[in-house]
Amino acid sequence: xxxxxxxxxxxxxxxxxxxxxxxxxxxxxxxxxxxxxxxxxxxxxxxxxxxxxxxxxxxxxxxxxxxxxxxxxxxxxxxxxxxxxxxxxxxxxxxxxxxxxxxxxxxxxxxxxxxxxxxxxxxxxxxxxxxxxxxxxxxxxxxxxxxxxxxxxxxxxxxxxxxxxxxxxxxxxxxxxxxxxxxxxxxxxxxxxxxxxxxxxxxxxxxxxxxxxxxxxxxxxxxxxxxxxxxxxxxxxxxxxxxxxxxxxxxxxxxxxxxxxxxxxxxxxxxxxxxxxxxxxxxxxxxxxxxxxxxxxxxxxxxxxxxxxxxxxxxxxxxxxxxxxxxxxxxxxxxxxxxxxxxxxxxxxxxxxxxxxxxx
Numbered sequence: 001x002x003x004x005x006x007x008x009x010x011x012x013x014x015x016x017x018x019x020x021x022x023x024x025x026x027x028x029x030x031x032x033x034x035x036x037x038x039x040x041x042x043x044x045x046x047x048x049x050x051x052x053x054x055x056x057x058x059x060x061x062x063x064x065x066x067x068x069x070x071x072x073x074x075x076x077x078x079x080x081x082x083x084x085x086x087x088x089x090x091x092x093x094x095x096x097x098x099x100x101x102x103x104x105x106x107x108x109x110x111x112x113x114x115x116x117x118x119x120x121x122x123x124x125x126x127x128x129x130x131x132x133x134x135x136x137x138x139x140x141x142x143x144x145x146x147x148x149x150x151x152x153x154x155x156x157x158x159x160x161x162x163x164x165x166x167x168x169x170x171x172x173x174x175x176x177x178x179x180x181x182x183x184x185x186x187x188x189x190x191x192x193x194x195x196x197x198x199x200x201x202x203x204x205x206x207x208x209x210x211x212x213x214x215x216x217x218x219x220x221x222x223x224x225x226x227x228x229x230x231x232x233x234x235x236x237x238x239x240x241x242x243x244x245x246x247x248x249x250x251x252x253x254x255x256x257x258x259x260x261x262x263x264x265x266x267x268x269x270x271x272x273x274x275x276x277x278x279x280x281x282x283x284x285x286x287x288x289x290x291x292x293x294x295x296x297x298x299x300x301x302x303x304x305x306x307x308x309x310x311x312x313x314x315x316x317x318x319x320x321x322x323x324x325x326x327x328x329x330x331x332x333x334x335x336x337x338x339x340x341x342x343x344x345x346x347x348x349x350x351x352x353x354x355x356x357x358x359x360x
Contacts, residue, residue, distance in 0.1 A: 004212065006137050007198060009144055010283070011217055014194030016151060017280045019228040020248045020273050021099045026187040026333055027229050028241055030180070031172050038180035039225045042188035043218045050195050053347045054211025056354035057202060064203035066294035072353040079295050081349065085199070086291035088342045092193075093284030094316055095332050096277045097121065099246070101320060107249065107270060118320050121278070122313045128282045129289050129309060133204045136283055143279050150272050154252070154265060155227055161255050164234045171238055172230070186336040192221050193339075196346060200287045245325045285312060 018024075027035040060068050065085070069078045101118045109117075128136075158164065195211075232247035235254050244250050252269035289308055296304040323331065 006141070006201065007195065007211070008217075009137070009140055010197045010201070011192065011194035012148075012220070013140060013144065013276065013280055013283070014197075015191055015221060015224045016148070017096060017273075017277050018191050019151075019224060020246070021096045021277070022332055022336070023187045023191055023225070024228040024232065024248060025245065025329060026336070027184055027225075028232065028247060030184045031229075031233065031238070031241075032175050032178065033184075034175075034178035034180035035184050035229065036173070036176045037178055038184035038188045039222065039229070041180060041185055042191070042225070043222060045185070046189050046192035046221065047214055047218050049343060049347050050192065050211060050214055050217060052351055053195060053198075054214075056347070056350035057198060058211075059354040059357055060202070062203060062205065064290070065199035066291065067203070068350070068353050072356050073349075082291045082295050084342065085346065086288045086295075088339060089284050089288035089291065090312060090315075091335055092339070093281035093288065094312075094319070095328070095335070097125070097281050097316060098320060098323070098328055100274050100277050102325065103246070103249065103270060103274065107266065114320055115317060118317060122316060124278070125282055125285060126309045126313060129285045130305065131286070133201055133286065133290075136279075136286055137201060137204075140279050140283065143275060147272050147276055150268065151276075154269055154272070155231070157255055157257070157265065158231050158235070158251065163254055164231075165237065166234065168238050169230050169234050172233055182337055183333050186340040187333075188225060189340055189343075190336055191225055192217065193343060196343060197283060197287060199346070200290050245329065285309075288312075 027038065030038070066078075066082060069081055073081065097118070101114055101121065104117050105112065105114050131139075195217075228248070232244075232251045233241050235251045236244065236247055241247050249266065249269070253264060253266040255265050257265055257268075289305055289312075292308050293301045293305045
């Protein structure tokens with residue numbers, strides 16, 4: 001598998017994170033109105049984008065998006081595109097961060113202030129974002145090797161538990177042919193978005209990345225979509241599942257592990273997902289930082305990177321103060337739609353640059 005394993009790690013990481021945050025809430029809210037069809041439609045859309053993105057980026061071995069844009073777009077287009085995608089990647093990491101602050105506050109330590117919690121996390125994120133790309137990939141690999149078996153164990157435990165109500169799942173299945181909303185399609189396609197992280201990480205490898213076995217990504221993504229959607233419904237019911245902003249946490253608290261160090265699965269679940277979520281946010285912000293600092297002259301990039309990270313932190317703290325859970329849901333829903341069109345734009349730009357290079 002060689003260096004190509006990191007591509008699949010990045011895709012897999014994004015899928016695991018979205019089992020809990022972002023995707024399930026939106027799909028569950030549309031469970032009677034085309035959510036299942038949205039999952040089905042998301043597969044050809046995502047695999048098509050992955051195919052054309054992989055075909056385009058293969059023409060630029062060892063190059064990141066800033067270098068590609070610099071060679072194939074005018075200066076104004078180069079800078080504005082970097083800014084657009086830099087903001088997009090920043091928000092990809094910011095939304096899970098705000099969710100994890102709420103989880104820590106509500107389930108782990110209710111005495112601490114939210115601003116204190118997010119401040120501690122931001123200090124960690126700011127310094128980790130400045131690590132080199134190869135170090136982050138190695139760190140991600142270690143965390144996935146440790147945590148993925150736990151994730152699979154927890155999912156299996158939930159599936160085989162006698163409390164699982166399969167009748168509720170079958171009832172939702174009767175709404176398969178509902179017309180999906182753009183919001184549901186945008187949420188479902190986000191499960192596959194991890195491949196776009198190669199806009200920066202391809203740079204650190206000398207050889208070409210090969211997007212092999214794309215069909216496997218579709219199968220894996222569908223499994224994660226169905227798991228993240230159906231398991232909370234199976235435990236909370238077709239109507240009761242709508243009463244929770246984070247139905248997966250309530251679902252995880254429905255089972256126990258006897259004779260384990262911690263009997264309540266909830267705490268193991270939170271530990272696993274916060275550790276995975278934080279490395280995900282670090283990677284997203286690392287990419288955002290790299291894209292944004294390349295707007296500035298090379299001599300001032302070190303200073304500008306600190307200024308960008310301070311701005312990242314200030315925006316995160318501001319949103320933590322002013323957004324409640326319902327505002328965050330509305331913001332996430334709107335942003336996922338914008339993200340879908342942004343991802344399409346990224347693939348079009350990469351394809352344009354690849355074609356332009358081929359014609360030289």
